[in-house]
Amino acid sequence: MSPVLEPVVPLSARRRSVPRWLRRATGPLALLALWQVCSATGVLSPDTLASPGTIASTAADMTRDGTLPDAMAVSVQRVAIGLALGGLVGIALALLSGLSRLGEDLIDASVQMLRSIPWVGMIPLFIIWLGIGEAPKIALIALGVAFHLYLNVYAGIRGVDTGLIEAGTALGLNRWGLVRHVVLPGALPGAMTGLRYSLATAWLALVFGETINADEGIGFLLNRAREFFQTDVIVVCLLVYAVLGLLADFVVRTLERLLLQWRPTFTGA
Amino acid sequence: MATDVHGRIGPLEKTAIGRAPAPEVDAPHTDGPASARGPRPEGARGPGGDTADQSVGAPDEGAAVAIEVAGLSRSFGGRRVIDDLHLTVRPGEFVALLGRSGCGKSTLLRVLAGLDREIEGLVRVPRARAVAFQQPRLMPWKRVWRNVLLGLPGRPDRTTAERALAEVGLTERATAWPKTLSGGEAQRASLARALVREPDLLLLDEPFGALDALTRITAQRLVADVWQRRGCAVLLVTHDVDEAVSLADRVLVMDRGVIAYETPVGLDRPRDAGDPAFTALRAELLDRLGVAAPVGPAVTAEAVTNAVSDAASDVVSDVVSDAVRKEG
Numbered sequence: 001m002s003p004v005l006e007p008v009v010p011l012s013a014r015r016r017s018v019p020r021w022l023r024r025a026t027g028p029l030a031l032l033a034l035w036q037v038c039s040a041t042g043v044l045s046p047d048t049l050a051s052p053g054t055i056a057s058t059a060a061d062m063t064r065d066g067t068l069p070d071a072m073a074v075s076v077q078r079v080a081i082g083l084a085l086g087g088l089v090g091i092a093l094a095l096l097s098g099l100s101r102l103g104e105d106l107i108d109a110s111v112q113m114l115r116s117i118p119w120v121g122m123i124p125l126f127i128i129w130l131g132i133g134e135a136p137k138i139a140l141i142a143l144g145v146a147f148h149l150y151l152n153v154y155a156g157i158r159g160v161d162t163g164l165i166e167a168g169t170a171l172g173l174n175r176w177g178l179v180r181h182v183v184l185p186g187a188l189p190g191a192m193t194g195l196r197y198s199l200a201t202a203w204l205a206l207v208f209g210e211t212i213n214a215d216e217g218i219g220f221l222l223n224r225a226r227e228f229f230q231t232d233v234i235v236v237c238l239l240v241y242a243v244l245g246l247l248a249d250f251v252v253r254t255l256e257r258l259l260l261q262w263r264p265t266f267t268g269a
Numbered sequence: 270m271a272t273d274v275h276g277r278i279g280p281l282e283k284t285a286i287g288r289a290p291a292p293e294v295d296a297p298h299t300d301g302p303a304s305a306r307g308p309r310p311e312g313a314r315g316p317g318g319d320t321a322d323q324s325v326g327a328p329d330e331g332a333a334v335a336i337e338v339a340g341l342s343r344s345f346g347g348r349r350v351i352d353d354l355h356l357t358v359r360p361g362e363f364v365a366l367l368g369r370s371g372c373g374k375s376t377l378l379r380v381l382a383g384l385d386r387e388i389e390g391l392v393r394v395p396r397a398r399a400v401a402f403q404q405p406r407l408m409p410w411k412r413v414w415r416n417v418l419l420g421l422p423g424r425p426d427r428t429t430a431e432r433a434l435a436e437v438g439l440t441e442r443a444t445a446w447p448k449t450l451s452g453g454e455a456q457r458a459s460l461a462r463a464l465v466r467e468p469d470l471l472l473l474d475e476p477f478g479a480l481d482a483l484t485r486i487t488a489q490r491l492v493a494d495v496w497q498r499r500g501c502a503v504l505l506v507t508h509d510v511d512e513a514v515s516l517a518d519r520v521l522v523m524d525r526g527v528i529a530y531e532t533p534v535g536l537d538r539p540r541d542a543g544d545p546a547f548t549a550l551r552a553e554l555l556d557r558l559g560v561a562a563p564v565g566p567a568v569t570a571e572a573v574t575n576a577v578s579d580a581a582s583d584v585v586s587d588v589v590s591d592a593v594r595k596e597g
Contacts, residue, residue, distance in 0.1 A: 164408060
């Protein structure tokens with residue numbers, strides 16, 4: 001008796017009625033629609049949360065009269081300066097303690113100790129030391145950034161394959177040559193991870209920092225909107241934070257694609 | 270060809286120098302700037318090999334060796350991995366170093382490469398020496414041609430790298446990332462990186478160990494070709510007896526920290542692993558390595574040798590006529 005045969009249907013032959021991206025978008029769009037419906041029917045009062053339509057028009061107004069672009073410029077500048085300062089300090093310390101045993105003994109214990117202090121708790125001290133101007137805001141961002149970069153660059157340096165160091169030595173590289181051609185490129189993946197963490201921290205620190213008596217910036221808009229119960233402005237500001245965060249992440253991804261294309265594990269290209 | 274400039278690997282413990290024999294005292298000590306390392310003009314290595322360095326009181330034997338090791342010891346935590354080892358390799362000689370794992374052969378190679386300096390005794394090696402490791406150890410963040418040039422003094426240009434890559438048949442992969450190379454290609458790139466230094470001594474640490482059987486044969490042929498073209502001394506550390514016998518002028522067996530046995534390989538090249546003399550030498554070396562006389566190859570070799578020397582022709586003709594009858 002011959003067995004009963006059945007066809008093995010290839011996956012591609014299965015009919016896909018809706019494209020995947022559309023299916024994925026359905027959930028958020030449905031939520032948005034629900035939100036709009038709740039606002040329109042009065043279930044959700046404008047004092048609790050503004051409707052999506054109101055938020056969109058508020059965002060358009062704020063962009064048109066220049067308040068939003070101005071605030072964004074100020075906030076982005078704070079993040080950039082804080083990132084640069086914190087990055088400089090964090091990377092310099094990581095190089096010192098990563099490259100030499102002496103540096104490690106002198107620096108690493110102190111950094112590890114300071115790291116365990118929640119940096120938000122430093123705000124009162126920063127206000128006493130630096131006043132209520134730009135300085136404490138930037139210092140707060142720099143602090144958050146420095147620790148992440150320090151930890152990841154240091155780990156990156158110490159994680160470089162000793163076989164490669166040995167090969168470099170056998171090829172006649174001197175100490176500086178080893179650092180430049182072997183250790184630093186090898187630490188780059190760690191540095192990029194650190195950069196990613198520190199960007200996330202930088203936005204967080206910005207939100208905290210801008211609650212310190214700010215008179216410009218997105219945090220200032222947020223605080224003022226709270227006083228006037230303008231939930232639409234608050235949501236717009238939160239959306240701006242989210243978009244800026246996404247943009248920063250995009251920049252880091254692009255950097256990684258350019259700088260880490262040699263990595264065997266890298267599959268994003 | 271003689272090796273012109275010798276770099277001396279100094280023992281970290283100075284007191285140990287006294288243990289070394291006489292030639293060490295006048296060993297040329299040329300710790301010049303790093304720029305002295307790279308490729309040298311052809312004229313620098315005349316047939317006599319006597320440069321100004323060596324004429325300053327260096328004994329003549331010093332000019333005719335590519336490796337000189339005397340009374341070398343290296344301990345790891347009190348255990349002597351190399352124990353009063355002596356070794357001399359002539360310029361242009363291909364020496365294979367066999368040994369069971371843990372016998373100290375890789376340690377010896379690292380000492381000769383200058384990577385391990387916590388030693389006692391005398392070690393003299395050419396300043397122009399190069400190493401190829403078991404793993405290719407290419408810098409993953411440098412394209413192949415930049416890997417080849419890494420560590421060369423001055424500002425060598427890409428054509429220098431491409432010449433070396435052409436020698437190993439890898440020209441078209443010059444701009445590739447190491448991650449895209451196959452195992453054999455990576456190993457060839459590593460060899461090119463060693464060759465571009467125009468070494469007087471090429472140190473190979475089981476360079477074919479991680480390759481598949483077919484790639485390994487190709488790589489072995491490549492090394493044999495390169496060696497015959499370049500004429501540099503080669504020290505090949507391996508655990509593959511066939512590889513040692515097919516490539517080397519001389520095979521050393523290392524055991525308990527010393528060269529326990531050595532034999533010249535007096536076979537014509539290219540060598541045939543089926544040659545009875547080859548098989549006999551392999552059996553001998555396996556025996557020296559402490560591998561119980563294998564029933565397979567060794568017995569076959571003996572049988573073949575006996576058959577050929579005794580009444581081989583009769584046996585063969587009988588077998589052949591049998592076969593012919595069956596075919597018919």
